[in-house]
Amino acid sequence: MKEVVILSGKGGTGKTSIAGSFAALAHSKVLCDCDVDAADLHLLAMPRNGKTYEFWSGQTACIDQEKCSQCGICQDNCRFEAIAGFVVDSAACEGCGFCSHICPEEAISMTENLAGRWFISETEFGPLVHARLGIAQENSGKLVTMVRNEARRIAQEKDLCYIITDGPPGIGCPVISSLSGADLALIVTEPTLSGIHDLERVMGVCSHFKVPTMVCINKYDINAENTRQIESMSQDMGSTIAAWIPYDNAVTEALVRGIPVVQYSKEGAAKYISSMWLSILDQLTN
Amino acid sequence: MIISIASGKGGTGKTLVATSLALSLSENHRVQLLDCDVEEPNAHIFLKPIFDKRETASIPVPVVDEEKCTHCGECSRVCVYNALAVLKTAVMTFPELCHGCGACAYLCPEKAINEELRGIGVIEIGRSGSVDFVHGVLNVGEAMAPPVIRQVKKHIFSDGISIIDASPGTSCPVIEAVKGSDYCLLVTDPTPFGLNDLALAVEAVRSLQIPCGVIINRSDVNDSQIEAYCDRENIPMLMKIPLDIEIAKLYSRGIPLVLGISEWKDRFIDLFEDICACVKQEAI
Amino acid sequence: MKIVLSATGPGFEAAVDERFGRCPYFLYIDSETLEIEATDNPGEKASGGAGIVAAQAVADKDVKAVLTGHIGPNAHEVLSKAGIKMFTDVTGKVREAVESFKSGNLKESTGPTVAGHFGKGPRV
Numbered sequence: 001m002k003e004v005v006i007l008s009g010k011g012g013t014g015k016t017s018i019a020g021s022f023a024a025l026a027h028s029k030v031l032c033d034c035d036v037d038a039a040d041l042h043l044l045a046m047p048r049n050g051k052t053y054e055f056w057s058g059q060t061a062c063i064d065q066e067k068c069s070q071c072g073i074c075q076d077n078c079r080f081e082a083i084a085g086f087v088v089d090s091a092a093c094e095g096c097g098f099c100s101h102i103c104p105e106e107a108i109s110m111t112e113n114l115a116g117r118w119f120i121s122e123t124e125f126g127p128l129v130h131a132r133l134g135i136a137q138e139n140s141g142k143l144v145t146m147v148r149n150e151a152r153r154i155a156q157e158k159d160l161c162y163i164i165t166d167g168p169p170g171i172g173c174p175v176i177s178s179l180s181g182a183d184l185a186l187i188v189t190e191p192t193l194s195g196i197h198d199l200e201r202v203m204g205v206c207s208h209f210k211v212p213t214m215v216c217i218n219k220y221d222i223n224a225e226n227t228r229q230i231e232s233m234s235q236d237m238g239s240t241i242a243a244w245i246p247y248d249n250a251v252t253e254a255l256v257r258g259i260p261v262v263q264y265s266k267e268g269a270a271k272y273i274s275s276m277w278l279s280i281l282d283q284l285t286n
Numbered sequence: 287m288i289i290s291i292a293s294g295k296g297g298t299g300k301t302l303v304a305t306s307l308a309l310s311l312s313e314n315h316r317v318q319l320l321d322c323d324v325e326e327p328n329a330h331i332f333l334k335p336i337f338d339k340r341e342t343a344s345i346p347v348p349v350v351d352e353e354k355c356t357h358c359g360e361c362s363r364v365c366v367y368n369a370l371a372v373l374k375t376a377v378m379t380f381p382e383l384c385h386g387c388g389a390c391a392y393l394c395p396e397k398a399i400n401e402e403l404r405g406i407g408v409i410e411i412g413r414s415g416s417v418d419f420v421h422g423v424l425n426v427g428e429a430m431a432p433p434v435i436r437q438v439k440k441h442i443f444s445d446g447i448s449i450i451d452a453s454p455g456t457s458c459p460v461i462e463a464v465k466g467s468d469y470c471l472l473v474t475d476p477t478p479f480g481l482n483d484l485a486l487a488v489e490a491v492r493s494l495q496i497p498c499g500v501i502i503n504r505s506d507v508n509d510s511q512i513e514a515y516c517d518r519e520n521i522p523m524l525m526k527i528p529l530d531i532e533i534a535k536l537y538s539r540g541i542p543l544v545l546g547i548s549e550w551k552d553r554f555i556d557l558f559e560d561i562c563a564c565v566k567q568e569a570i
Numbered sequence: 571m572k573i574v575l576s577a578t579g580p581g582f583e584a585a586v587d588e589r590f591g592r593c594p595y596f597l598y599i600d601s602e603t604l605e606i607e608a609t610d611n612p613g614e615k616a617s618g619g620a621g622i623v624a625a626q627a628v629a630d631k632d633v634k635a636v637l638t639g640h641i642g643p644n645a646h647e648v649l650s651k652a653g654i655k656m657f658t659d660v661t662g663k664v665r666e667a668v669e670s671f672k673s674g675n676l677k678e679s680t681g682p683t684v685a686g687h688f689g690k691g692p693r694v
Contacts, residue, residue: 009326011296011454016479037455038294038483057617059366079346079388091461091494096387097366135490136461141429142617169296169454170325173429193540194301194328201326204426222531223538255477256508362626368619371626371648378651380644383619 001155002284003148003163005034005182007206009198011169013188014218017251018273019166020044020260023125025277029162031123032151033130034144034178036116041166044260045128047121055118055131057142059095059110061088067107074099074108091136116143120150127154141177144168148178171205179209184284186242188216191226199230203237214242214283216276221246240283243276245269288448289561290322290467292491294483296454298473299503299527302537304451305332306544308417310554316446318418322463323453324407324434327421331540335419337412343422343434345386346401350377354398361390361399386433407434411441418443431459439466447558454483456490464491469561470498471524476508481515488519497568499524499561522564525557571601573671574628575664576638580608582665588639591621597664598631601672621645629654637667637676646682658683 004022006015019041023031033041061082063074068086075083078099082092100108115138118131129151133140151163167178167185179185185206189199199215206213215234220227227244234241246268254264262270291304300323308319321329348361348370359372369384370377381404391399407424422438424431431453439462442448452463464470470491474480484500491498500516502509505526516523527533527543536546544551576593577584587593591613598607613624621641625648628636635655649656657676660667670676 008296010328012298012475013296035455037457037460038296038486040295040479040482043478043482077388077392079386091465094385094387095366096385096389097364098387098389098392101364101389101393133457135456135486135493136458138458140457170431170459171426172325172424172431172459174457175325176427176429190538192538193331194326194537197328197331198326201426208427222534226538252477252506252508255479258478366617368616368622371622373626373629373648373652376651378622378648380619380622383622 001161001163002183003152003165004184004186004280004284005165005167005178006186006188007167007175007179007202008169008188009171009202010189010195013190013195014251015188016040016044016166017255017261018186018188018216019164021262021270021273022164022277023123024260024262025274026162026164028160029126029164030151030155030158030160031126031128032147032163032165033128034147034165034174035168036131036133036140036143036147036174037168039130039132042121042128042130043258045123045125046258047119047123047128047130050119050121053118054114055116055143055146056112057115058113058138059097060090060093060113061095061097061099061108062111063088064107064109067105069105071104073102073104077102094138113137118143118147118150120154126160127158129154141173144174144177171201175202175205176209179206179211182211184280185211185213186216186280187213188218189230190218191220191223191230193226196226196229196233200233203239207237213237213239214280215239216242216245218245219247220244242279243272245272245276287469287565288442288450288467290450290452290464290470291473292452292460292464292470292487293454293473294456294485294487295474295480298475298480299501300454300473301328301332301451302503302527302543303471303473303501304449305329305542306550307554307557308333308449309415309542309544310551311447311558312416316443317416317449318420318443318446319449319451320438320442321421321451322435322438323451324422324424324431324438325453325459327423329451330419330421332542333414333417333419335412335414337410339411341409341411341437342403342405343407343409343437344403344405345384345430345433346388347381347384347386347404348379348390348399349402350379351398351400352377354396356396358395361394364389364393385430406430409434409437409441432462435459435462439463456486460490461494464496465494467496468565470496471501471561472498473501473503474512475504476502476506476512481511484512485515488521497564499564501525501527503527504529522560524560525553571635572598572631572633573601573635573637573668574598574631574633575660575667576611577664582606582663584664586637586639586660586662586664586667588661590636590638590641590645591624593638596628598633599668601668604668619644622648625649625652635671637671640683641679643682
């Protein structure tokens with residue numbers, strides 16, 4: 001069993017369109033959406049018969065106003081400025097519990113957070129594990145880990161060959177959790193200065209966690225000079241180019257219809273995405 | 287006034303809007319741009335600021351004085367992040383897990399724990415023309431963006447207009463960046479992904495009780511679903527930036543829209559006036 | 571000698587869990603008398619630092635050796651500091667692993683066998 005995680009650093013470069021296409025192209029796989037705070041893969045995979053599970057994680061401080069003597073010790077010591085007027089701002093509270101230990105009236109208790117929900121669904125492409133982190137919740141990394149563990153369990157149970165993971169943007173906590181232990185990271189970038197800047201940083205994270213990478217240059221034809229720069233940067237960082245995908249309106253047209261581009265067209269971008277999947281299979285088996 | 291720019295979906299054009307708004311307003315106002323997308327900051331690519339100050343973004347982590355430590359284990363018990371391990375004859379710290387809450391140092395009965403600062407990123411401060419510029423850059427391999435964002439936001443000035451470029455999503459880094467704003471601009475694209483993620487972003491901004499308006503970037507024939515959503519939710523549609531190869535090319539070269547196509551400047555000034563009207567209405 | 575194994579269940583017939591920090595059970599076993607005590611692993615559900623919590627719990631029980639699949643860098647640091655021997659790449663049933671240990675067929679590991687976040691990610 002092999003897991004490919006699709007990342008980008010910069011958002012909006014086409015991760016989910018490519019993940020959705022791989023979902024249609026690959027045989028024997030489970031799909032896994034690790035962008036838990038703005039999941040989109042389900043919009044292409046159209047899940048049905050989903051089972052929902054609660055995700056409890058972390059704690060929030062709660063002040064018992066009956067017991068509170070308004071001494072202010074908690075407010076003075078909270079490093080996250082999460083207590084004002086003897087009320088806890090749950091969005092700012094990091095759940096460290098410091099206040100609950102130092103309150104002389106023992107008026108502060110820590111309550112468990114319902115931090116989100118996760119789902120196992122059926123799709124025409126196979127099982128999909130996805131999630132929704134609660135608004136303003138922390139610990140997205142832990143939810144990502146749960147989603148990946150579940151995808152891995154399903155793959156083992158059903159004896160599936162591949163896990164296709166749609167990752168979150170950025171380089172922080174949820175990206176690190178999406179990446180650790182994967183067999184390959186496909187980084188989707190675009191030839192813009194922002195794209196190049198973010199590519200370099202996300203490749204740094206991949207090498208930090210020792211995950212091999214391939215780079216996909218999406219809309220490579222919008223700026224030839226930047227495309228060349230991505231090529232040489234990828235080479236310098238020990239990566240290879242998985243595909244050069246041309247700008248193609250069919251990608252958006254397919255998206256608007258809610259289907260993967262490889263099911264909408266056989267030409268243009270779709271053609272290159274199909275051959276990219278073959279290059280990835282090659283890389284995974286070597 | 288603090289205006290933040292956010293979006294659920296990534297790559298919708300937050301930085302395009304933030305940089306163009308800052309440049310357009312800077313002729314007649316005191317303006318600063320704070321790039322709070324510390325995982326992947328991009329605004330500097332467009333504004334090319336000259337930095338004259340650099341700070342380390344850090345969090346305080348425990349250092350144990352082995353002479354005073356009696357290995358009672360209290361620090362390890364109170365640390366919810368598991369950043370301290372106490373053995374019978376030794377104590378160990380794991381700074382990369384520490385969130386810097388300070389509980390261990392405060393609660394150590396022997397006063398054996400001091401704190402030292404551990405760098406997790408840098409804050410750079412400078413100017414681009416007449417725009418004051420601040421951004422935070424999280425070190426590669428570090429997981430915690432919020433402390434870096436908090437440190438960027440310490441530089442918000444009390445007079446003038448502060449424009450905050452947030453990261454995509456709806457989780458803690460976004461909340462940290464947007465919190466305290468007078469208004470939040472949500473940038474989306476007219477795709478099903480854009481709509482899905484816009485609705486999540488609206489929920490997040492509303493949880494903070496900040497008024498918001500929408501900008502559609504790469505606007506084309508598919509806008510109607512976003513428009514219907516905004517109508518239903520009573521959210522003003524403040525601007526549309528068309529799907530245009532010229533705009534995309536400028537973006538790819540790191541050229542701000544208002545410098546590449548100058549007539550956009552007036553539209554961004556109008557946008558600001560619309561925002562002011564919304565904020566005023568909200569205050570009534 | 572008192573040893574501990576990371577395990578998927580609470581008895582001799584359970585499998586050795588390849589993850590140290592995130593395994594569900596620790597089985598403390600006296601290798602001479604085969605007296606066994608099963609506990610939950612406090613690291614299993616930790617948000618972060620699972621290896622650290624797990625290693626500290628094991629060290630508190632005065633064990634001399636750990637038998638497991640893989641050990642990450644943080645757990646390795648704590649266990650070495652506590653002077654506990656580590657035997658990695660251990661597979662199969664707990665009963666078999668204890669036998670192999672007694673007959674000296676396990677290899678002692680000298681460094682962490684996986685990068686951080688190993689058990690936190692999916693099982694391999």
